[in-house]
Amino acid sequence: MNRRLEAFIERLSAAATLDDLTDEIRALRDLFEVEHVVYHSVNSTGQQYGILTYSDAWVERYLEQDYARIDPVVQGCFRRFHPVDWKNLDWSGKAQREFLGEAIAAAVGRQGFSVPIRGPNGQFALFTVSDSRTDRDWELYTETHVRDLILVAHYVNQKALEIERGTDHVPVKSLSxxxxxxxxxxxxxxxxxxxxxxxxxxxxxxxxxxxxxxxxxxxxxxxxxxxxxxxxxxxxx
The missing domain is CATH 1.10.10.10 (Winged helix-like DNA-binding domain superfamily/Winged helix DNA-binding domain)
Known part of the structure; x- marks a missing residue:
């Protein structure tokens, strides 16, 4: 684990509020050298919490059109337990291809890597990084960073659960x-x-x-x- 990542984890451990967590997640763009970072969680009561670096216009469009219904990242990762490269998801449908075109036009990025997280008591979260690298550059990038991305996804979700403990009431054991x-x-x-x-x-x-x-x-x-x-x-x- 490199020093920059260790420093991030130390700062994340000190985060006490959702605003603190938001600042740290947004800082991950520089740490991982990607265009966007997203963390989205749905807890056991159905409450949602999201931190993302996409443009406000794209977020508004996504919610307005209820794109979560057809988004292969959301739909595909909900059925998976392991991290997935967006290229390995099903984009074959017309609606999905049109959605992808809109996302690229909104500067979401052609490449993405998502880590689905299943927490206690039915909690589900998704940690994603996206970028506009070429296929080859993205393949090299994910090969190099996959372990760190998975670890950071865990740390971010764990901190979110700690902060939201009053809502989820999750009796999580404390591991170092x-x-x-x-x-x-x-x-x-x-x-x-x-x-x-x-x-x-x-x-x-x-x-x-x-x-x-x-x-x-x-x-x-x-x-x-x-x-x-x-x-x-x-x-x-």
């Missing part, structure tokens, strides 16, 4: 950022050696984080700990 990192990488299929290398720590230190998380979650083993953390919305993979 490093414990979350360790379990997230294991959930993504990393071996312990690969996870330790990615986090720039020793396997012994990684084991300490895993065991600490396992104890907090009341899990019988590492696999059980990952499963419990996923179920409680502590991880996104």
């Amino acid at each position: 950022p490093r414990e979350v990192d360790a379990l997230t990488l294991l959930a993504m299929g990393y071996s312990r050696a690969q996870a330790a290398e990615s986090l720039a720590i020793s396997e012994h230190t990684l084991r300490v984080y895993i065991e600490s998380a396992r104890f907090k979650l009341g899990a019988a083993n590492t696999t059980h700990a990952v499963a419990r953390a996923l179920t409680q919305g502590l991880l996104v993979v």
Whole structure:
């Protein structure tokens, strides 16, 4: 994890209000060097919260036309559990193609990468970055940044849940950022050696984080700990 990302996570951890969270999410455009960043959440009571960097005109048009009904990003990600590149969604319908044309004209970007998040008690959120890079440049970009995008999506959603706790009343276990990192990488299929290398720590230190998380979650083993953390919305993979 690079220093700029670590600094962002530290600032995000200190966010106490939705305004603070909004400022940090908007700052992600510079951190990830993309044109747009979007975070949208629907909690267990149906209340929605969104932070996005699209133009006001496009947001107004999107809501006015109720484009969520046909938007392949929204519809496709709602049925998925794993991150998805927009190119892999179904844009074959006439309505979807026309919608895409409007979105591109509104400077949303030709490329996008979205992380669907399923939190506790039915909460659903979507974290997205979009840009106008070429197909090849975008492929290289996502290959390079996919892990960081997934981790940031988790941190943003976790902070949003903390701030909105009075609405959702979610009894979320408290794991340290490093414990979350360790379990997230294991959930993504990393071996312990690969996870330790990615986090720039020793396997012994990684084991300490895993065991600490396992104890907090009341899990019988590492696999059980990952499963419990996923179920409680502590991880996104």
